Amino acid sequence: MLSATAPYEMLLGHFAAALVDETLPPRGVTSETRERIDVYRNNARLNRVAALTDAFANVVQLVGADYFCALARAYVDGTPARSANLHEDGMALPDFIRGFAPAADLPYLGDVAGVDWLLHRAYFAPDAKAVGSSALAELGPERFAAASLRFGPSVGVARSASWPIADILRMHDDGAPAQLDAGGQSVLIWREGFTVRWQALGPAEADAMAALMTGTVIQAVFAQTGADANSLLTQLFGHGLVLAIEEHHEDRL
Structure with missing residues (x-):
């Protein structure tokens, strides 16, 4: 038996999925407001990039803010968030960097990102x-x-x-x-x-x-x-x- 909030939760879940998949038409959005979902998609990306910038401070110092933002955007576009908690978003970034072709001439960057992730995780640990x-x-x-x-x-x-x-x-x-x-x-x-x-x-x-x-x-x-x-x-x-x-x-x- 579905709870009273189940339809609402399903609608939110579908809307969240539409934020990361531009081919998915969000339910509950009218033809007049459909284009506005791009605003939400952009805000979701920006929030994830900002959280990653805070979490990977040593990587940012090594490559600069502009380079890191480009890297983080590529990560966000290719790696769906697994949690609504932004503090949990960067676990896969070290491995992503190791396979990121534009960073091939910075072979140490993935290992530094691994350090940053543990520093970040330690700060928010219970x-x-x-x-x-x-x-x-x-x-x-x-x-x-x-x-x-x-x-x-x-x-x-x-x-x-x-x-x-x-x-x-x-x-x-x-x-x-x-x-x-x-x-x-x-x-x-x-x-x-x-x-x-x-x-x-x-x-x-x-x-x-x-x-x-x-x-x-x-x-x-x-x-x-x-x-x-x-x-x-x-x-x-x-x-x-x-x-x-x-x-x-x-x-x-």
Whole structure:
């Protein structure tokens, strides 16, 4: 049975689809007002481009506002929005840039966009309460080593195999100019309060974080990667990035 609002919701859904598909005649629009839908289509595009410009600040700094707007318009025209929330609109932009022919001479741009997306996502991530120090004391070394970590929703790791993404972030924060031949770098990203923070990771640390974020047991992570467990774990717990310590209990007969 349809609800009382179902016809209205269906009409809105069809109108929304018509905003991104110019071949779709919108229902409920008369011949006198049909041409005016172009105003709505244009506003929808402009709103998406503006939201992308805000979300991908480092990319904008690298290529300039005019270039980015042209890139964003191409993305908007070729990538239908999957959510009414504009803050969720840019997830596919890094991959789009990697396949965007006019940006072929800027091969680092997609990886920088990946950093921007994680920075943006961290800012809008929901708040979460970090695990307290008492949990560590209760577990003891052996149980802790056999456990895995669950991180807060703002935590992410951006990795680039070829490009110095950490140096580019520093450059845009009044640091020295980045040298593109410096090689690949990785960045840990999170939010503290209302401030998004980031920290460069060495190769072993980045491997360790990638494994920890997939739920690999702590002891195995550091045995496999050779990362400094004390240094990395101190940073993770010190910044409140760990949401829970999860033990893995074997079934017993």
